[in-house]
Structure formats: structure tokens, C-alpha cells
Amino acid sequence: MVNNELPPINFRWELIWENRGILAKGLSVAISVSITALMLSLVLGLLLALTRMSRFKLISGVSSVYVNIFRGIPALVSVIWVYFGWSLLFGHNFSVFQSGVIALTLLYSAFFSEIFRSALQAIPTGQREAGLALGMSRLKIFRSIIMPQATKIALPNIGSMYIGMVKDTSTFAVIGLAEVVRVVQDLNSINFQPFVLFTAAALLYVFVAFIVDQIFRSIEKNFSYPPTGKVAKFLTKGKKTRIDKLMA
Amino acid sequence: MEKRFSLIVSDTSTSQTLMELSGVRKTFGTVEVLHGIDLTIHKGNHVVIFGPSGSGKSTLLRSMNLLAEPNSGSVKFLGVEYGPGVDGQRKVRRGKSIALRQQVGMVFQQFNLFPHLSALDNIALPLRSAKGLSIKDAEERAALELKNVGLLNWAASYPGQLSGGQQQRVAIARALSLDPKIMLFDEPTSALDPELVGEVLSVMRKLAETGMTMVVVTHEMNFAKEVGDVNVFMEAGNIVEIGGRDFWTKSLSERTQQFIGSVL
Numbered sequence A: 001m002v003n004n005e006l007p008p009i010n011f012r013w014e015l016i017w018e019n020r021g022i023l024a025k026g027l028s029v030a031i032s033v034s035i036t037a038l039m040l041s042l043v044l045g046l047l048l049a050l051t052r053m054s055r056f057k058l059i060s061g062v063s064s065v066y067v068n069i070f071r072g073i074p075a076l077v078s079v080i081w082v083y084f085g086w087s088l089l090f091g092h093n094f095s096v097f098q099s100g101v102i103a104l105t106l107l108y109s110a111f112f113s114e115i116f117r118s119a120l121q122a123i124p125t126g127q128r129e130a131g132l133a134l135g136m137s138r139l140k141i142f143r144s145i146i147m148p149q150a151t152k153i154a155l156p157n158i159g160s161m162y163i164g165m166v167k168d169t170s171t172f173a174v175i176g177l178a179e180v181v182r183v184v185q186d187l188n189s190i191n192f193q194p195f196v197l198f199t200a201a202a203l204l205y206v207f208v209a210f211i212v213d214q215i216f217r218s219i220e221k222n223f224s225y226p227p228t229g230k231v232a233k234f235l236t237k238g239k240k241t242r243i244d245k246l247m248a
Numbered sequence B: 001m002e003k004r005f006s007l008i009v010s011d012t013s014t015s016q017t018l019m020e021l022s023g024v025r026k027t028f029g030t031v032e033v034l035h036g037i038d039l040t041i042h043k044g045n046h047v048v049i050f051g052p053s054g055s056g057k058s059t060l061l062r063s064m065n066l067l068a069e070p071n072s073g074s075v076k077f078l079g080v081e082y083g084p085g086v087d088g089q090r091k092v093r094r095g096k097s098i099a100l101r102q103q104v105g106m107v108f109q110q111f112n113l114f115p116h117l118s119a120l121d122n123i124a125l126p127l128r129s130a131k132g133l134s135i136k137d138a139e140e141r142a143a144l145e146l147k148n149v150g151l152l153n154w155a156a157s158y159p160g161q162l163s164g165g166q167q168q169r170v171a172i173a174r175a176l177s178l179d180p181k182i183m184l185f186d187e188p189t190s191a192l193d194p195e196l197v198g199e200v201l202s203v204m205r206k207l208a209e210t211g212m213t214m215v216v217v218t219h220e221m222n223f224a225k226e227v228g229d230v231n232v233f234m235e236a237g238n239i240v241e242i243g244g245r246d247f248w249t250k251s252l253s254e255r256t257q258q259f260i261g262s263v264l
Helices: A014-018 A020-052 A057-070 A075-090 A096-121 A125-133 A138-175 A180-191 A194-221 A230-235 A237-247 B002-008 B057-063 B097-101 B119-131 B135-148 B164-176 B194-209 B221-227 B254-263
Strands: B017-028 B031-042 B046-050 B072-077 B104-107 B182-186 B213-217 B230-235 B238-243
Touching: A014 A020, A014 A194, A020 A057, A020 A096, A020 A138, A020 A180, A020 A194, A057 A096, A075 A096, A075 A138, A096 A138, A125 A138, A125 B104, A138 A180, A138 A194, A138 B119, A180 A194, A230 A237, A237 B135, B017 B057, B031 B057, B031 B213, B031 B238, B046 B057, B046 B221, B057 B182, B057 B213, B104 B164, B119 B135, B119 B164, B135 B164, B164 B194, B194 B213, B194 B221, B213 B221, B230 B254, B238 B254
Parallel strands: B046 B213, B046 B230, B104 B182, B182 B213
Antiparallel strands: B017 B031, B017 B072, B230 B238
């Protein structure tokens, strides 16, 4: 006779607290990989946006092809290419950390390129014309007039993209990077509590998303006109006293 | 009124030639919007350009600082050739457009203040990057220019916190801070609420009285009558008629008279 009865459900939620140290370690790995990749993707993304807006068809074509390919590739495929593919093709191994960073950068620079491109195109042409009419160089116009305004427009989108980057680090469990999901898989193989442990992972990602959102909101305040953020106020303190003196 | 006229009239016959346009043509796509314009501006002139919309007034003004680079024709400023040149003529010396723009001030219809900078920094930024002034010198100069347009108390305000009239006055102060030899105004009051037009015109009137060379594209006919000593009527990419102070009463062309009649 076959016993069709399920065993009694026994959720061991205390496992989360008991393993808080190792879970936190996993989270810190996820954050280090994604922040490093964020910095690199921002630089590469801006370069791609600028080259894509180039009037030279070859240059804009190359970055257009790059963007259209890489924004369509899943993080799992990207990291397998970088970690296994690269070493098979060239005999050189990236560490799991490096592979994670490169995989994320390849994908997200494509997204950031689109974010920057639309932000740059949203600046009215009159801004550039005013700079030119005032005898400013093109580089100076870009740096001091266009870029600060484009950054303000791009910031909210960069924030939500970064939340996506953190979540995509979960796929790097496949190459053995000790991020949140990998840690949870290891704990599960000992404790057989998938529901509890993967819920713990989910809670960690939600927590990070919340914090990232808060951080970006406070960064955005420093880019409002006039800036209301604490950092901007601190940085422009000297300017404010100078203006007060000039107005007196 | 008569007295003010005599104050801001300029003597065209003896003064120095500042800008000389000859054969300026400009094409957008397949449409030619300027059909070979010739215009000479002397030092101290107050040139008013008017005409129906689409006649090429703004494009002509923008060709004077190469924001609209002519397809052909000569833009000569203080003896230096900046435009592409008239076909078949050899160019003596061709200046860089940035050098021209550093001597030519421009005020736009939409003000084009930098929204991310305070009124003071809107003026100080170009002073620093185009003139190479130190922060301190640039800010002091900016404060002086704001004072001249009556906005020193608004130095710390951002463009979004200013009225349209105040923004345009900051824009004028910004252009003047670079010590231009000529000021171009592209419909400076067209984007303003009617009650804010007066404050901008009075700044421009004061500027005219200082002897600044000005080229103004405007629909403000009363201002044009008061300040303009070279009046240019344009239509369909051509200059129909150029006249002096008596232009409004003595213009010859029937088309000009018809236009003046319709706007006054």
C-alpha cells in the first residue's frame, strides 16, 4: 500500500536568523559585484551613447549593433560565456568575481547607453546654442551644460537598472560565486528547507531594492534646481556665502 | 520722445564697418531660406529686422554668429572673414567661429538660461570658460551685470524661480558680461507675457543709449520705431527694403507699406 499522505509541514524560520552571518556575506558579494559593474557600465554606457549619436555611420553602427545584441542576452548566458567560453577560447581564466562583473557590464552598458542617449536627446537644442553663442568650446558645453542636465534625467532610470543588476547577480550561482542564491542553495542542501531559505533570499533582494531606491532619491535631490540635498548644500556652502557677500 | 530719439541715433556715414554680409545663402534640406543677403552694419547701428514669419529674419540673425552656418556667402566681422565665402572669390583670412562668437552676444526668444545654474552662475560659467576668468573675478563681474539689469537680489535664484522677464534680463546680462562688440536679439519679447515685455524693452533701450551696436529681430513695432536707425524689411528670404529713421513714413516699396500698415 502506498502512503499518499504528505509529511506534516514544518517551516524552520529560525534557520534565517541562525545563518544571518553567511547570508549577509552572500549579500555583500552580490553588492560588490554589482557596484563594480555599475561603475564600469556607466562609463561604457556613456561612451556607447555618444558613439551611437555620432554622425559617422560606421561608429554609430557598431555601437548600435552592440546595444541591440547585449540588451537581449540573459545574465545567465552572459556569465557562462565569460567564465567558461573565454577560458575555452583563449585559455585564460577569469575569477568568478571578475566574470560576474564583466558579464553584468556587458549587458548593462547596453541599457545605460539607451538611458544616456534618451537623456542627452531630451536636452533642448537651445542649451547647446546658448553655449556656442557665448563662445564656449564644445567640450565645455558638454561637460558643464549638457551632462549635468542629462544626469538629472537619467538618475531615476539608473537607480531602477541597478536594482536589476543586483537581482541578476543571482544567476552567478551557476559559476559558483558565493552570492545570496548560491549561499541559499548550499544551506538548503544541508537543511532541506527550500521555501524558508529562498524566501530569505527574496527578503534580502527586496531590502536592497528599498535601500537603493532611498539612496537614489537622496542623490536626485542634489540634482534638483535648486539642489535641496544635504551633499549639494554642503558643497555649495562657500558659494552661498560668496553670493550673499556680493548681494550685500 | 523726440529727445530720446536724438540720444540713440547713430551716424552711419562716418562710423566704422563692424559686420558685412554679402551673398549669404542658407538652405535647410531642399528649401533655400536666405537667397543671398547683403547687409552692412556699422558700429553703433541699431538694426531692426522685421517681416512676416518664415521670411528668414531669425536665420539671417543666426548666420551673423554662425549658429546657422551659411551654405555660401561672406560673413565678415572687423575685417576677418568667417563665412564660407562668396563663390569665386579668394578668402584672405578665415577666422574660427568660436572667435567670432566671443565678440558677438546673442539673446534668444526662449532665453536659453541654464536651468541647473543660479542666475549668478549662468553668467559666471561662460566668463570662466570663454574668457578664462577666475571664480572670484567671474562672480564679481556676474554680480555687476546682474546689478545693471536690476536683478542683483536674484543672484542665487535659479531660472525656474524667475519670471520670463527676469530670465530674459539675466540672459541679456549674461551676453553683455562677455563685452560683445555687437548684440543680436532674436525676438527677445515674443515668449513673454504682455505685462513682462516692458521690463525687457527698457533694458534694451538703455543698452541702445550706451551706443551698443544692436541687431534686433522683433515684432514690437513701437520699439523698432523708437530705437531702429537701420530698418530692414524681409520677405521670403530676401531683403525687400532697407531704410533709415524716416523708413516708417517714407518707405518706398508698396509691400513694405502694406506690411507696416497691417502691424501698426
